[in-house]
Amino acid sequence: MDPRIDYAKAAPGVLRAMLDLGKQVRSSGLDPKLIDLVNLRASQINGCAYCIDMHWKDLRAAGESEQRLYGLDAWAESPYYTDRERAALAWTEAVTKVHDGHVADPVYEATRRFFTEKELADLTLGIVAINGWNRLNIALRTSAGTYQREARGQVRSESQVRRPEAHH
Secondary structure, eight states: OOOSOOHHHHOHHHHHHHHHHHHHHHTSSSOHHHHHHHHHHHHHHHTOHHHHHHHHHHHHHTTOOHHHHHGGGGGGGOTTSOHHHHHHHHHHHHHHTGGGTSOOHHHHHHHHTTSOHHHHHHHHHHHHHHHHHHHHHHHTTOOTTOOOOOOTTOOOOGGGOOSTTSOO
16 A cells, blocks of 8 residues: 655644654553553554554564564453553553443443552553544555564654654
8 A cells, every 4th residue: 555645844843743652652651562552552443553653663672572462452351461451451441442322331441440540541642642642554555574673772754754754
C-alpha cells in the first residue's frame, strides 16, 4: 500500500503536537516497558501495522521476551503478565474500544487498585496518544516495516525526524 501523504512534511505542527503528547507520557514516571506494551496492544486492536512494528521492535530492544509479545493478543488468558500489567491492558482495551459502550466501572475499579490517580491519568493520556498515532498512520498509510530504533540514549532532534517514525 502506498503512503497517501507524509504528514511530517505536509503539516509539521501535527507531528510536533503528537510528539509532545509522547514526551508528556514518557516523563510521567510510568515504566517505559509498560507504556510500550500498552502501545503495542492498542496498535493490535486498531490494526496499525506501522505502530505494531515500532513497538514490537522497541520492546524487543528493551529485553521483552518473544513469549510475552506473542501472547499479548491473549493477555487475559496468558500467565506472563503481572497484575499491574493486566490492569493496564484491560484499561487500554476499554479506552481503545470506547465505542463499545464507554469504559465500564468494574474495569476502572480494577485498574485503580494498581494505579494512583496521577498514574491513571498519565496512562489514559498514553492510550489517547497511541490511538491518535494509530489513526494518523492508518488513515495516511504510513509504510510498515520502516521503523528503525535509535541507539539507546540517542535522541533525534526535530530536524532529524524524517517521518512519523519518531518514537511516540
